Amino acid sequence: MALPANFLDELRARVPIAGVIGRTVKLTRSGRETKGCCPFHGEKTPSFYVYDDHFHCFGCGEHGDVITFVMKSTGAGFMEAVESLAQEAGLEVPKPSPQAAAAEQRRASISEVLEAAGKVFQKFLYEPQGKPALDYLRGRGLSDETIRKFGLGWSGEGRGVLAAALRGQGIKPEQLIEAGLMKQGDHGPVDMFFSRVMFPITDRRGSLISFGGRIMGDGQPKYVNGPETAVFSKRRSLYGLNLARDAVRKGAALIVVEGYMDVIALAQGGFGGAVAPLGTALTEEHLAEIWRLSPEPVICFDGDAAGRRAALKTVDLALTALAPDRSLKFLNLPEKDDPDSLIKREGPAAFKARLDSAKPISAALYDMLAEGGARTTPEARAAFRQRLIEVANRIPDKNLAAEYRSMLLERFFAERRGNKPGAPKKPVPFVRDTTPPDGAGAQSKRGRLMLAMLLSHPALIHDVEEAFARVALPPAYAKIRDALHSFAAEAKTLDTDSLFTHLSHLGLAEEARLIEALAAEDFRPEPDASLAQVAETWWSWYILMDFSIEMLRAQRDEQEQFWKVHQDDAAAWSRLIKYNELLRQAMTGEYGAADP
Numbered sequence: 001m002a003l004p005a006n007f008l009d010e011l012r013a014r015v016p017i018a019g020v021i022g023r024t025v026k027l028t029r030s031g032r033e034t035k036g037c038c039p040f041h042g043e044k045t046p047s048f049y050v051y052d053d054h055f056h057c058f059g060c061g062e063h064g065d066v067i068t069f070v071m072k073s074t075g076a077g078f079m080e081a082v083e084s085l086a087q088e089a090g091l092e093v094p095k096p097s098p099q100a101a102a103a104e105q106r107r108a109s110i111s112e113v114l115e116a117a118g119k120v121f122q123k124f125l126y127e128p129q130g131k132p133a134l135d136y137l138r139g140r141g142l143s144d145e146t147i148r149k150f151g152l153g154w155s156g157e158g159r160g161v162l163a164a165a166l167r168g169q170g171i172k173p174e175q176l177i178e179a180g181l182m183k184q185g186d187h188g189p190v191d192m193f194f195s196r197v198m199f200p201i202t203d204r205r206g207s208l209i210s211f212g213g214r215i216m217g218d219g220q221p222k223y224v225n226g227p228e229t230a231v232f233s234k235r236r237s238l239y240g241l242n243l244a245r246d247a248v249r250k251g252a253a254l255i256v257v258e259g260y261m262d263v264i265a266l267a268q269g270g271f272g273g274a275v276a277p278l279g280t281a282l283t284e285e286h287l288a289e290i291w292r293l294s295p296e297p298v299i300c301f302d303g304d305a306a307g308r309r310a311a312l313k314t315v316d317l318a319l320t321a322l323a324p325d326r327s328l329k330f331l332n333l334p335e336k337d338d339p340d341s342l343i344k345r346e347g348p349a350a351f352k353a354r355l356d357s358a359k360p361i362s363a364a365l366y367d368m369l370a371e372g373g374a375r376t377t378p379e380a381r382a383a384f385r386q387r388l389i390e391v392a393n394r395i396p397d398k399n400l401a402a403e404y405r406s407m408l409l410e411r412f413f414a415e416r417r418g419n420k421p422g423a424p425k426k427p428v429p430f431v432r433d434t435t436p437p438d439g440a441g442a443q444s445k446r447g448r449l450m451l452a453m454l455l456s457h458p459a460l461i462h463d464v465e466e467a468f469a470r471v472a473l474p475p476a477y478a479k480i481r482d483a484l485h486s487f488a489a490e491a492k493t494l495d496t497d498s499l500f501t502h503l504s505h506l507g508l509a510e511e512a513r514l515i516e517a518l519a520a521e522d523f524r525p526e527p528d529a530s531l532a533q534v535a536e537t538w539w540s541w542y543i544l545m546d547f548s549i550e551m552l553r554a555q556r557d558e559q560e561q562f563w564k565v566h567q568d569d570a571a572a573w574s575r576l577i578k579y580n581e582l583l584r585q586a587m588t589g590e591y592g593a594a595d596p
Contacts (some may be wrong), residue, residue: 003082003093003094004094004107005107006107006230006231007091007093007094008067008082009203009204010091011067011082011085011086011089011091012053012065012066012067013288013289013292014089014090014091015066015085015088015089016066016292017050017051017052017053017054017055017065017066017069018034018050020066020069020070020085021036021050021055021066021069022034024039024073025037025039025048027050028046030046030049031251032248032249032251032294033049033050033051033249034049034050035047035048035049035050036048036050038057038059038060038062039073040057040060040062040072040073041057041059041060041062043059047059048062051249052245052292052293053065053066053204053292055069066085067081067082067085070084070085079093106178106230107230107231109175109178110175110178110179110229110230110231111207111208111209111231113166113171113175113176113178113179113181114179114181114208114209114210114211114231115208116166116169116171117162117166117176117179117181117211118151118153118198118200118208118211120153120162120165120166121153121154121155121198121200121211122148122151122152122153123153124153124154124155124156124161125147125152125153125154125198129154129156129157130153130154132216133154133197133216134147134154136197136216137152137197140261140265140340141265141268141344142264142265142268143268146264146267146268149243149267150199150200150240150243150264150267151200152197152198152199152200153197153198153200154196154197154198155191155193155194155195155196155197155198155213156191156194156195157194157195158194159190159191159194160190160191161191161194162176162181162182162191162193163176163182163189163191173188173189174189176189177189178229178230179229180192180210180211180226180227180228180229180232181193181211181226183227192224192226192227193211193213193224195215195216196213196214196215196216196224197213197214197216198211198212198213199211199212199213199214199239199260201225201226201232201237201239201278202241202242203231203237203241203242204241204242204245204289205242206242209229209231209232209237210225210226210229210231210232210237211225211226212224212225212226212239212260212278212279214260223259223260223279225278225279234277234278234279234280235280235283235285235286236283236285236286236289237278238275238276238277238278238286238289238290239260239263239275239276239277239278240263240264240267240274240275240276241275241289243267243272244272244273244274244275244293245293246272247267247272247273248273248293248294252271252272252273253271253273253294253297253298253355254273254275254290254293254294254297254298255271255273255274255275255297255298255300255331255339255355256274256275256276256277256282256290256297256298256299256300256301257274257275257276257300257301257338257339258276258277258301258302258307258310258338259276259338259340260276261340262274262276262300262338262339262340263275263276264340265339265340265343265344266339266340266343266351269343269347269348269351270348271343271348271351271352271355273293273294274339275290281310281313281314281317282310282313282314282317283317284317284321287317287318287321288321291321291326295325295326295327296326296327296328296329296360297328297329298328298329298330298331298355298358299311299314299328299329299330299331300330300331300333300339300355300358301314301333302333302337302338303332303333303334303335303336303337303338304335304336307333307338308368308371311330311368312368314328315328315361315364315365315368318361319391319394319395320394320395320396321396322361322395322396322397322400323396323397323400324397324399324400327360327361327362328360328361329358329359329360329361329364330358330359330360330361330364331354331355331357331358331359332359332364333354339351342354362403362404362407365391365404365408366388366407366408366411366412369384369387369388369391370384384412385409385412388405388408388409388412389405389408389409391404391408392404392405392408393405399442402442402443403442406442406446409540410540413540443472444473444474444477445522446541447471447472447473447474447477448477448515448518448519449519449522449523449541450464450468450471450538450541450542451473451477451480451481451484451515451519452515452516452518452519452520453519453534453537453538454468454484454538455480455484455496455499455512455515455516456496456516456534457496457531457534457535458484458487458488458494458495458496458498458499459494459495459531460531460534460535460538461484461485461487461488461494462488462494463535464535464538464539464542465484465485465488467542468481468542469481469485471542476511477515479508479511480503480508480511480512480515483502483503483506483508484499486502487499487502487503500512
């Protein structure tokens with residue numbers, strides 16, 4: 001049975017080909033693509049490349065999409081492969097029916113009508129009636145080559161001109177309505193576009209799916225996109241995608257901008273990887289599409305307030321889909337610029353320099369969240385800190401979420417300690433090395449750091465031991481922690497010399513010295529740091545641990561319930577007070593409150 005083209009496109013989009021092939025072929029990154037040894041012929045040097053939507057072996061010539069790969073690698077038939085992939089993607093394979101066949105025929109008919117209309121619009125542009133539109137495009141700095149490359153055209157000025165132009169091809173007004181080129185008016189069908197410069201909108205393979213139009217002069221709305229049809233969905237379509245795919249494969253950066261002219265101006269300036277949404281904010285479907293082309297596309301919205309809001313909305317959407325191999329960059333433009341105006345004023349070389357300095361989302365996120373919010377009161381700072389934690393926790397990958405939480409809170413504490421202009425400077429007890437932390441071992445490093453702090457300042461042990469007892473540590477570190485707790489329970493004086501005498505008796509002194517040495521590779525202590533400052537740093541690291549403060553909150557609630565039942569239990573009351581204080585310290589990163 002023939003399946004609808006739009007269903008097969010959706011299936012291919014839902015099941016990334018690299019993921020399917022990677023189950024049986026070891027793939028490694030090679031530039032923007034991945035490669036491995038071909039599964040279809042014996043080879044020792046990889047010549048099998050996987051692109052965003054197909055594979056190709058330069059050794060044996062095998063080529064195809066994800067459906068083809070399943071068929072060739074498993075021996076499945078076409079429908080069997082489709083059904084297997086559809087089940088994985090959560091899609092239902094369309095059943096053969098007269099209605100399905102009619103729907104597919106309707107989509108094919110719409111595509112033919114759109115192609116015919118596109119040729120008419122291009123023809124109109126170079127006729128006398130289209131001269132104002134052609135002058136406008138040339139006045140915007142577009143060459144004739146660029147105008148033809150993007151298929152730009154002119155809608156005509158009078159009502160019914162498109163229907164009249166296509167009548168000789170047997171295309172009826174009702175077909176134009178179905179294609180989104182006309183609409184039903186009070187007195188019959190009327191043109192959707194008139195007196196507008198026309199921008200063809202294509203799918204990822206270059207097939208026409210709709211049009212956008214820009215009015216000449218200052219009328220409103222300035223831009224109009226075609227309506228939703230059987231072949232066009234705004235939330236799934238990106239302007240310029242087919243041309244951007246080719247450019248990105250050749251090494252161009254994938255740049256997401258706001259409008260048609262931004263895409264076209266960048267392409268003419270040598271940046272062919274630009275795409276734009278169509279009158280909507282970026283959607284999940286848009287992000288999935290651009291991530292198929294590039295693991296780290298650049299978001300380059302206008303420099304005005306609306307552009308900044310759109311960028312923040314994109315961050316909000318992207319957080320729930322970020323992964324170690326999938327991120328974003330942000331290019332901030334001057335206040336009154338868009339990519340089109342900027343490249344005209346500064347030129348391609350200057351734009352390239354700006355593009356190269358685009359910030360990764362990890363660096364841009366804090367500034368976006370902090371913009372416009374005064375944090376001059378404890379309440380405002382606490383609310384902002386909680387927002388940072390909540391934002392990081394939205395990232396589904398646990399390790400990546402922990403890294404973002406660490407990065408955001410490190411910057412928050414640095415700002416709170418007085419690194420803002422005009423704020424009093426306070427000595428920082430531990431200064432971080434310039435070497436970034438190893439992502440996979442970040443938790444272990446934090447645990448090692450907190451342990452090293454207690455080895456150097458055992459007077460802190462009583463204040464933090466209940467919280468530290470819940471931190472997951474490697475076995476070797478856990479033994480040292482247990483030794484610290486036993487020392488604090490028995491010793492009359494909590495000093496370093498006495499502590500290391502205790503550790504020597506247990507045969508752990510050498511391991512403890514090693515922990516201190518390893519911690520010193522990441523941090524070096526300020527010699528004049530006070531005990532309160534060291535404790536403040538300890539708590540700032542504690543709340544970056546993966547389990548965060550949820551464990552303490554649960555323990556506090558449990559003790560509160562216990563005390564309500566046993567109100568005469570002084571020990572339960574003391575523990576409840578202690579957990580409240582530990583929770584407060586963990587949430588604020590502060591130290592020095594009076595003992596209860």
